[in-house]
Amino acid sequence: DIQMTQSPSSLSASVGDRVTITCRASQRISSYLNWYQQKPGKAPKLLIYAASSLQSGVPSRFSGSGSGTDFTLTISSLQPEDFATYYCQQSYSALWTFGQGTKVEIK
Amino acid sequence: EVQLVESGGGLVQPGGSLRLSCAASGFTFSSYWMHWVRQAPGKGLVWVSRINSDGSSTSYADSVKGRFTISRDNAKNTLYLQMNSLRAEDTAVYYCARSGYYSQYHMDVWGKGTTVTVSS
Numbered sequence: 001d002i003q004m005t006q007s008p009s010s011l012s013a014s015v016g017d018r019v020t021i022t023c024r025a026s027q028r029i030s031s032y033l034n035w036y037q038q039k040p041g042k043a044p045k046l047l048i049y050a051a052s053s054l055q056s057g058v059p060s061r062f063s064g065s066g067s068g069t070d071f072t073l074t075i076s077s078l079q080p081e082d083f084a085t086y087y088c089q090q091s092y093s094a095l096w097t098f099g100q101g102t103k104v105e106i107k
Numbered sequence: 108e109v110q111l112v113e114s115g116g117g118l119v120q121p122g123g124s125l126r127l128s129c130a131a132s133g134f135t136f137s138s139y140w141m142h143w144v145r146q147a148p149g150k151g152l153v154w155v156s157r158i159n160s161d162g163s164s165t166s167y168a169d170s171v172k173g174r175f176t177i178s179r180d181n182a183k184n185t186l187y188l189q190m191n192s193l194r195a196e197d198t199a200v201y202y203c204a205r206s207g208y209y210s211q212y213h214m215d216v217w218g219k220g221t222t223v224t225v226s227s
Contacts (some may be wrong), residue, residue, distance in 0.1 A: 036214075049207065051208065095154070101151045
């Protein structure tokens, strides 16, 4: 299976901060990388697909980049509603896998 | 409105069986690949299984292969997950999710989940 490793596992940030989360795949996955946001007690929400494509309705402060094994999710100016857990997920192999998650907390 | 509604969760003893359902509405169900994803209490997301649009192709995570079966009834707009030989580690919220239409490589619509508890 392809292992996905996110860093950091958690971070504290203030409203207005620029936040970057990284995701590394255990093998090359081209651009088959998606990012999801999950708030407590809620279902995940798709933010970014194919590494850098913004899902319809998602604010433009979210962006994704990378290909191969290294990927980044960036929130350009953190808003109060962005405090949540973020997951990367690969769809390169037949067996999809998620990263362990990055919890973004209020500083 | 595009919607997925899971049902069928509950308390089951180790070794027991349970069948989850996911009712789809607001879109042409038969055109989309579908998935099950689970989340143990306080833990991260784990992809469980996937089925293509006509049900002819399936994939499973190693942790459930041979015990779980994904299926669909396109006439009833419903996705299923038959879970057998359940273990304590299968305790989780189970979400059904839809793949994208032009690209099947992401999950763009999710249900709210149904809770499965495996305990004696």
